[in-house]
Amino acid sequence: MITSVFKKSTPLNYSLVVILILVFFFLFQIQEVSWTSSYFLVFQKISFLCFIFASFFLVNFIIKKNGLSKDNGYAIFFYLLFLLFFPGIFNNPNVLYANFFILLAIRRLISLQSLKASKEKIFDASFWILIASLFQFWCILFLILVFISIIFHVSRDYRNWVLPFIAFLGVASLFLMVSLIFKFDAVEFIRNRAVIDLRIDYFKNNYENGAFSIYVAVALFFVVSMLMTLSDRPQIVHISYKKTVAYFFIAVAVFLISPDKSNDLLLFSIVPLTIMASSHVQYAKQKLNNEIVFYVLILCSLFTFFSQL
Template structure:
């Protein structure tokens, strides 16, 4: 039933998933109604949800590119069902904005096969990655994907290597101008600090999300390997990018100042892509139906546990 309903990309599918996403988001919001509260306290949750919606929509755009060519909504279904596992991020509106801009950059990355406009897309990719990094400085590491895209998709012109640097300078100038005008300093321009911290303080909230990601990894890894073997050489590049995103997501989860479950959000996205590839390509309907039903039950059940 689930495979049939989400097999095609229809407006009703997105409406159902957006409503579920909104319910999950509102369920964990912490808004204190006090006399001292300002309009900004009520605006920030709206801005955070917009960042989450952008991530939702651009994930759907990613799987619709030639890289994956999926005409279903399995990826966004798995995303919505699993995102509740990282519910602390729902109250971190800055992190949600970073995630939204990061997802826009990924959509550009998976659509860079157009060599004619490669320079413009490379600038856009770098630009949105640096914007995301202004909210979460650890995301600067993803600028390496700008240079990987040059190796994978471009004629390897020397001028292309300077485009990410120009994009960085453009964003930094904008951020510094806003900082000086609004705060009279440059405190909005932050830099990453890499540390390793595995102190999870025996937090049982880690068990469910890590178990879910382990399940998606086992499910999607073999599906991705099978897809790589069957695909053409041009398609294999995108699947390798997914594996690289998986590695970078693991790096983001480990090298953080605090070992928090919301830091795994960048590892979750490639797992969603891998799982959706498996669900799309499996020929045994009862297997895909069982997996989607299992994820649905777990996702909905977790809403009552938090």
């Protein structure tokens, strides 16, 4: 039943997802309502919601535009379900903003397979990743994905290898200019964030621990499914799926080494996992298995969301 609802992209699907986002977002926010007395905090909450919506439609655009999914609504629904695992994301501006800029970069890197305007795409992707790193420093690791994309598509032109460094100089210059205008120490800003912390003992309660454990199990299922069945996918999207797998493991690395660790940092892994989950459902031969995957995932996401309220 669920698979039939999202089997085709329709205005009804998008409307349903938008409504669900609003419902779950406000369910989380009304736990503590002191923010309603401050215009600034109200504006901040609205900005969070805008970035969440923008990320949803950007994910959908990336998947549809690059042929990673057929004309269905699986991607946006999976993205919603994975978000519900970690409702704290709804109140984490740095992670929300950084993830949005990473998505802008991924949009350019995935489309690099067309070989059109490759230099502009490499520069743009590097630029957005470096902007994201100002909000969450270790997002800078996503530059690895830029070089992986260069290797896959345009490695013979040496100028493509230089472009990420030019983007670095551009972002560094802008950042230094901003630091001078607002009078803060740029070096100290970076030094405080360029810290490696491999500890995973941040859980505030058993429900956060449970959400993390269930998410890891779900992620392993879809990653293994992708790796085992990649050869069954159309040849034209093989490289895009390989970049998606690399994207996922880089996101895991960002989570593992970041200081001030929380489940919210797993947001960076949700987009590649969404792509892999959509692919799994799309290419699965048995409809019953798809229904089971959807219902199990819905139950897990709802349980983890409400248990953390």
